[in-house]
Amino acid sequence: MLSFEIHSQDGQPIYLQIVNSVKKSISAGELVAGQKLPSVREIAREIKVNPNTVHKAINLLVEERLLTTKRGLGCFVRKRRPSSITERLQALEPLIDHLIVEAAHHGLNDLELLKLIGSRQKRIYGLKR
Amino acid sequence: MLSFEIHSQDGQPIYLQIVNSVKKSISAGELVAGQKLPSVREIAREIKVNPNTVHKAINLLVEERLLTTKRGLGCFVRKRRPSSITERLQALEPLIDHLIVEAAHHGLNDLELLKLIGSRQKRIYGLKR
Amino acid sequence: MLSFEIHSQDGQPIYLQIVNSVKKSISAGELVAGQKLPSVREIAREIKVNPNTVHKAINLLVEERLLTTKRGLGCFVRKRRPSSITERLQALEPLIDHLIVEAAHHGLNDLELLKLIGSRQKRIYGLKR
Amino acid sequence: MLSFEIHSQDGQPIYLQIVNSVKKSISAGELVAGQKLPSVREIAREIKVNPNTVHKAINLLVEERLLTTKRGLGCFVRKRRPSSITERLQALEPLIDHLIVEAAHHGLNDLELLKLIGSRQKRIYGLKR
DNA sequence: GTGGTCTAGACCACG
DNA sequence: GTGGTCTAGACCACC
Incomplete structure (x- = not known):
């Protein structure tokens, strides 16, 4: 089960906390390649932030090639590209x-x-x- | 000699880079208790940033009790207070x-x-x- | 033989990729006037997408007057109407x-x-x- | 002088039109390396869209390494990195x-x-x- | 003044 | 249902 720890009073912007939380889950093996994430709205509801904020975080992870999004379907964990x-x-x-x-x-x-x-x-x- | 490495394209705000640079110099022993820092204007000129930015950094270091300012004399490194x-x-x-x-x-x-x-x-x- | 190259990670929506793929086949002469296309379900199975998506693409091609559908028979390539x-x-x-x-x-x-x-x-x- | 041609009824999202407009200006030589762009708010006012929309476009250009932003100062054109x-x-x-x-x-x-x-x-x- | 973050809420495109 | 775009407007951090 995926869980996010968000502290809105943390100095660090919320969207970055989400990014790091997902990274943490991936490297801890809680999220594996191919797995579907909860929808943006679901996550937003769970951690009580605006969907746009979640969206921004996911966008970043997509750009970092950790996730892919498929419109109408959801967000998925990519295979890790080993870094040099x-x-x-x-x-x-x-x-x-x-x-x-x-x-x-x-x-x-x-x-x-x-x-x-x-x-x-x-x-x-x-x-x- | 004190030197600042400032990368304006670093994500980290400039004033924090200055703060960390000073901390680094202190813990590396390049700056010792009682020593005088260059003036705000000198530093600003050297690293080509706005004097206000330097001022803000030094203010922070004063608040953290790493530096003290003496009116008309300049800014000095304090003795280390061991942290709990x-x-x-x-x-x-x-x-x-x-x-x-x-x-x-x-x-x-x-x-x-x-x-x-x-x-x-x-x-x-x-x-x- | 007709073949579709679909890249689900392409920015371009899948239904448009299908549309363009058909257009390409027509202008390359792989599909000629009067020829029958595979059924929606067949295509969907082949390229592993939702049949609704294929349906949407074919609808568009019908609207562009490149294809006609004949109830109970299937979908056929029309004669080219020269554009102005x-x-x-x-x-x-x-x-x-x-x-x-x-x-x-x-x-x-x-x-x-x-x-x-x-x-x-x-x-x-x-x-x- | 920099000018943006934005057609809000264009199929293409506004933020991409801005991106392309800036790219066009750069490759046409109207914007050169080191030059400052108008502020986000100014551009938004000029082309009558929301500042956030402009911001998103500029963000993309920053990620593509065509622009850099300096907080409190503005956005600047970078030197072109020749592509392979x-x-x-x-x-x-x-x-x-x-x-x-x-x-x-x-x-x-x-x-x-x-x-x-x-x-x-x-x-x-x-x-x- | 500048850009950056976040919210609330509307509307669209996609599958 | 999903994600994507855009608006309006608030507040913050930085220079």
Whole structure:
């Protein structure tokens, strides 16, 4: 079952929270290739936001080639296109660097940060991996 | 010497890039307690942005108690106030979670992510630690 | 033999793809006046779309007077009614203008575009003309 | 001077007409790299559509890397990234094929189509080329 | 001032 | 029923 955690008071815009929520579900295996998502209106009703906001999120995911939409039918999860190593690094490095700086800035040393990340990994993916 | 890397086409607002740049310099030891920053106008000229933007960034850093301003003298780096564990976690968890999801989404498993972070830590702080 | 190439992920709606596919077959001489088309259900099965979609396409072709339907017998290709010069221009100019803009936008000059079109003409109609 | 020709009763959605209009202006040299576009609100006022509609068009152009937006400053034309030959063909062939079929279907032979295109090219770009 | 996000609600196109 | 387009209008973030 698909579930979205949306916090309307989060700084991060709602449509991005939806995007990340879907990404999370896909990488956690809750959504698999070919599977149909709930309709835009359904999602909007469930998380109590405007359908346009959901639509915007889905549009982004379509552009990122994670979903396809078929008019009159709905939205579907695409097969993952494996990303190249270069792409991965380009996408992740800014996040990592920012995190490292923030961590240092809060007084964590390198090892403590790694431990903290490890514990979050377990929390997110549980025993599945 | 202090240097700012500003990418006006980065999604991240310029004033936040300045904030992070200063934080990075502080945690890397390029800026130490008591040291004077260049003036707002100087910085603005150097990185070619509106002085208001620089001002906003510095204001934020003052509010975060990383800098103090002394009228007529300039802006100075404060001594670090160690943050509580709770504060650290609150600040870092969203970043970590987002990173984990993005990494999984690019096909990295947990260990690969940790390795990547480790290598960035070395790159940023070099042999200093 | 008649064949449809349908790409469900094409931006262009399926029913229009069917319409164009039939037009192409007619102007290429694969379908000639008086010839019977496969039934709606057959076509739908072959290209794996909803029969309603096929029906809509055929309706359009009937309205354009390219096909006629005979109750209980099926759908047949009509004799061509030559279109007036005005009609031709009205139909083609938007397509041409769009193509010219797109070509310029991809760095082709006028002559290169004409050459490219020439080569596609040969490719589509081969030596038949 | 920049001018948009928008026909609200055109089948083609307004936001795409705006997109094409901007592309046309760029490839015609009316808009050059670095130049600032009128603000979203200005354009909306001029062509009498909702600012959101203009915004959507500009968003698309940003994604296509033809424009960049700088918050608080406006939208600017980017330097053209020359497209590869493969990309050009991929982008143009569907348009060309469709045009050829439509032309044949209206009774134009290959040469007549080429002549018609030639005359439109002159009309669009005038004596500039 | 600029662009970006979000809402509410209408209407259309598609399958 | 589905998703797509467009409007009107509010509010926010940025420079």
